[in-house]
Amino acid sequence: MQSKIDARAIEAIIQSRKEGPQPTGVLVGKVDEVIKPKSLLRRTFDYIIGEPLTYLVNWGRLYSLWPTHVETACCSVEIGASAGSRWDIERFGVLEAFGSLRQCDLMLVMGTVTRKLAPRLKLIWDQMPEPKFCIAMGACAISGGLYEQSYNVLQGVDKIIPVDVYIPGCPPPAPAVIDAIVKLQEKIRCMDLKGRVASEAYLRLSPKWRFR
Amino acid sequence: MKDLIDEALKVAPETKCSIQGNRVKILAPVESVIKIGELVKRYGFDHIESVCGTDYPADNTIEVLYFVGSVREELKSKVVILGSRIPRGEPIFPTLTNIWPGAYFHEREEYEMLGIRFEGHPQLARLLLPDDWDDIPPLRKDFHVKKWGAAEREDAGLKIERAVLHHPPPECIPSADDFKKVRNPSFLERFQQAFDVPEYDTLGRQLFDWVQKDERTIAISFGIQHPGSGHMRLVLGVDGDTVTEVEPDIGYVHRGKEKMCEYKNYFQNIPQLERPTIHDSTGMIFPYVLAAEEILDIADKVPERAKYLRIIMAEFNRILNHTYWLGIMGIFTGHSTMFMWAMGDREIIIDAAQRLGGARVTFAYLVPGGVRNDAPEGWEDYVLKACDKFEKRLDRYREIYFENPLFLDRTVGVGVLSRQDAIDLGIVGPALRASGVYSDTRKDEPYSLYDTIDFDVPVMMDGDSYARCMVSYMEMYQSLRIIRQAVKMMKPGPVRYHFRGRVRGKVGEAYARTEAARGSISFYIVSDGKEKPYRVKINTPSFRNLLAGVKKILPGHRIADVPVIHWSLNYWAVDADR
Amino acid sequence: MVEALKIIKAMQSGLRHLFYSRVTRRYPEVDSGLPEGYYSFDPKKGVATAGWKGRHYLEMDKCTGCQLCSFMCDEISNAIIMVEVPEVRFEQNKKSLFPSVDYGRCVFCGLCVDACPFECLHMTPEIRLADYDRKKLYYSPLELSIQPAVGKPSYVVGKRKERVEG
Ligand code: SF4
Ligand code: SF4
Ligand code: SF4
Numbered sequence: 001m002q003s004k005i006d007a008r009a010i011e012a013i014i015q016s017r018k019e020g021p022q023p024t025g026v027l028v029g030k031v032d033e034v035i036k037p038k039s040l041l042r043r044t045f046d047y048i049i050g051e052p053l054t055y056l057v058n059w060g061r062l063y064s065l066w067p068t069h070v071e072t073a074c075c076s077v078e079i080g081a082s083a084g085s086r087w088d089i090e091r092f093g094v095l096e097a098f099g100s101l102r103q104c105d106l107m108l109v110m111g112t113v114t115r116k117l118a119p120r121l122k123l124i125w126d127q128m129p130e131p132k133f134c135i136a137m138g139a140c141a142i143s144g145g146l147y148e149q150s151y152n153v154l155q156g157v158d159k160i161i162p163v164d165v166y167i168p169g170c171p172p173p174a175p176a177v178i179d180a181i182v183k184l185q186e187k188i189r190c191m192d193l194k195g196r197v198a199s200e201a202y203l204r205l206s207p208k209w210r211f212r
Numbered sequence: 213m214k215d216l217i218d219e220a221l222k223v224a225p226e227t228k229c230s231i232q233g234n235r236v237k238i239l240a241p242v243e244s245v246i247k248i249g250e251l252v253k254r255y256g257f258d259h260i261e262s263v264c265g266t267d268y269p270a271d272n273t274i275e276v277l278y279f280v281g282s283v284r285e286e287l288k289s290k291v292v293i294l295g296s297r298i299p300r301g302e303p304i305f306p307t308l309t310n311i312w313p314g315a316y317f318h319e320r321e322e323y324e325m326l327g328i329r330f331e332g333h334p335q336l337a338r339l340l341l342p343d344d345w346d347d348i349p350p351l352r353k354d355f356h357v358k359k360w361g362a363a364e365r366e367d368a369g370l371k372i373e374r375a376v377l378h379h380p381p382p383e384c385i386p387s388a389d390d391f392k393k394v395r396n397p398s399f400l401e402r403f404q405q406a407f408d409v410p411e412y413d414t415l416g417r418q419l420f421d422w423v424q425k426d427e428r429t430i431a432i433s434f435g436i437q438h439p440g441s442g443h444m445r446l447v448l449g450v451d452g453d454t455v456t457e458v459e460p461d462i463g464y465v466h467r468g469k470e471k472m473c474e475y476k477n478y479f480q481n482i483p484q485l486e487r488p489t490i491h492d493s494t495g496m497i498f499p500y501v502l503a504a505e506e507i508l509d510i511a512d513k514v515p516e517r518a519k520y521l522r523i524i525m526a527e528f529n530r531i532l533n534h535t536y537w538l539g540i541m542g543i544f545t546g547h548s549t550m551f552m553w554a555m556g557d558r559e560i561i562i563d564a565a566q567r568l569g570g571a572r573v574t575f576a577y578l579v580p581g582g583v584r585n586d587a588p589e590g591w592e593d594y595v596l597k598a599c600d601k602f603e604k605r606l607d608r609y610r611e612i613y614f615e616n617p618l619f620l621d622r623t624v625g626v627g628v629l630s631r632q633d634a635i636d637l638g639i640v641g642p643a644l645r646a647s648g649v650y651s652d653t654r655k656d657e658p659y660s661l662y663d664t665i666d667f668d669v670p671v672m673m674d675g676d677s678y679a680r681c682m683v684s685y686m687e688m689y690q691s692l693r694i695i696r697q698a699v700k701m702m703k704p705g706p707v708r709y710h711f712r713g714r715v716r717g718k719v720g721e722a723y724a725r726t727e728a729a730r731g732s733i734s735f736y737i738v739s740d741g742k743e744k745p746y747r748v749k750i751n752t753p754s755f756r757n758l759l760a761g762v763k764k765i766l767p768g769h770r771i772a773d774v775p776v777i778h779w780s781l782n783y784w785a786v787d788a789d790r
Numbered sequence: 791m792v793e794a795l796k797i798i799k800a801m802q803s804g805l806r807h808l809f810y811s812r813v814t815r816r817y818p819e820v821d822s823g824l825p826e827g828y829y830s831f832d833p834k835k836g837v838a839t840a841g842w843k844g845r846h847y848l849e850m851d852k853c854t855g856c857q858l859c860s861f862m863c864d865e866i867s868n869a870i871i872m873v874e875v876p877e878v879r880f881e882q883n884k885k886s887l888f889p890s891v892d893y894g895r896c897v898f899c900g901l902c903v904d905a906c907p908f909e910c911l912h913m914t915p916e917i918r919l920a921d922y923d924r925k926k927l928y929y930s931p932l933e934l935s936i937q938p939a940v941g942k943p944s945y946v947v948g949k950r951k952e953r954v955e956g
Binding site for chain 2: 068069070071072073074076077078080081083084085086101112114115116117120124143144146147148149150151152153155156158159170171173174
């Protein structure tokens, strides 16, 4: 009985996804602009200098994801736990450096964004240098979550800041945070020198990939 | 208590008094509230717990209640509820801050949430709501919440075909204008236009003016993006390097829980009510569950095993809270090793708790009627082993941190809170016990079989940051002791009272308090016999500790000591904002 | 002098940890060590079995489309929406109504599981749900009916097994 349903379910999902991959909401730049055919000279140049350089730059970006220290709400407890010795997100270069936001390139939105906080958060985001990434952590940051009815909660941080990775949970457990950081790193690997996403190869880390 | 009521009746004959167990409710006419307040204070009730306003549009009144406890041995278990009804159209109430100085912030909150004007209050200003709030006070009954879920899904591009949706009550359906507000938040625009628009940050400007007493003083903003501030801002007036005046600016995480409670039933409220302090989620939910049981009339039907499981979970959460707090304290005192140790050892307890609760911190484990699931097999042994392991690690902290001269230099004699101040300001929890007051709700008013368990309450006399740290540290040992006893005393049996049919509360009110990790926490629930509560007042320890404590302690200290002092108060701004 | 001794003592107690076994769990490479059982609810007794509260698992052949889970969640975070799935038809569910969960809203409280009177909704230890797209956080009933790779159910379909410990 069990296996029968699963087979049928997968079939139905494949049916419903025949239209092909849906465009992601966070893509920077247009796809056809990125995949324009290039001249031979340009391709040779890219092969010898461009690609190694991109790799090097991306490698640098990958392991220096310094988050700004702005705690928006209670999800920061799990960030504390994942910065602690059991999970240790410093292994992935996410260093709670407590530095100035001018040196940071990751904004971890740790939960609820209220109306009072939203303008300040936007101000902090605007001051961060490019390239910068945003992880929306917890149901509140993604959509408002528990506070659907609240008069003081912004329904999702993506209304003011473009979000790269969403982590569901309330709060997301520390392993889920690590998982999201790995996914963000995969996305950074697909970027070009200017910080635009050049390919959609990162999408294979999406948990729904295996449903296709 | 009888003599107190007699005297109150002598002052104002039309006073209505009732005794319900340990609660004495005195409803006096507005004119004589101050006199009766003085009487209550003289009788020995000196520890203000909460101020709560309830809107009754049906009889066109607002009820204002002051909850006053005591730290005296013989009155510890009692709570006096003193209040009055005032007309809804012209809600003016005499301030009682002269009698109980700790009511300062509570009154400011009720002013904002219900529009009650407290006559004679020193600085009646807004506290929690955003600067561009232009609606009626949110806790009035004619203010309705809106359900934004559909709008949010539409914005995210989520098209759910053939969906069956439930229809919210008509007053909760957002109008076209409301939707527009959500899509293009106007406050963002206003903010971005210019910083010199004077309406922006109105409260901040007011606070800056307050702290800037003279020419020499400069007002600086400590937070909201500051490693030591947390989810709040402190507006400091500084003269050179010395803090002269402090005004806390909270409300950055105010999520309107009290309002939302009125739209959810007694079970649906559980997830959101444990969110104010997620690392102390059971501590948060415990008094709510006790109060709800009283309203639902099942207080005596809770099985014994469930009571022990509740105790174990609550003590797990106390340890989780204190270790988290200790880790951050390590960072603020420049000791990263402490952070790593505390966060790592915390996982030992999380491992034991998640096997029972099914989550790392937000267990949603306690429900009215018992607990949600029984312990898995072999869990008891696991817990005892985890306790032993954790206790061994705890001993280590003494060498590396609590006897470390670097830590002693930062904390000994820093931020002294005297015993009298602590009582007057309504400070609770480890901060109160560090100032030499023996007060712990688990002992004062034992709930849920805490009276069958043998444990001590650590008390220190100094009242400085070091004493507060030590009290929290010693409490973890006591928690382990409680867990060990409870695990051994637990007998197999049912864990949950099984509700059948619709769950309705009886008409009435309940006030329950318990000892959460950060201090005494209480819930006041009013029910009108429906499935949903009429009014829920959440009274969190951080709200009482942080605001009053910071304002009292910080002046006179150096800026470098600010994070250490206010974090030693064991605050959590999310908890204060609700 | 005493102070210096104390500092040395503190350093010594830290240095001893060089010889201790590692606390850090190298998570993506090794297992996360979460409890393995599903969180399920027994409506007859009114108690649940302990298990991790992660992504839901829906047994479509038992769901009757009664909407009770959806009514419970409606006021919590409005994550469950009942949808019609005409591709799948079952005896007990004439209208083919099944719950779908929007994980952008779900707070993993498990109260929907407690509300289901037919034991067909469970929660699994699957926590790796992070995604690049808000839309992909929405799981249709068919996707929910696929068991995740991690964890073991506390019940098997049809007949009840004893609790499985994590
Ligand atoms: S998602 Fe949950 S834990 Fe995170 S901020 Fe929101 S309520 Fe708090
Ligand atoms: S776990 Fe809670 S929030 Fe998630 S779908 Fe179930 S009831 Fe709703
Ligand atoms: S999952 Fe359970 S509660 Fe939800 S519709 Fe199906 S049978 Fe009803």
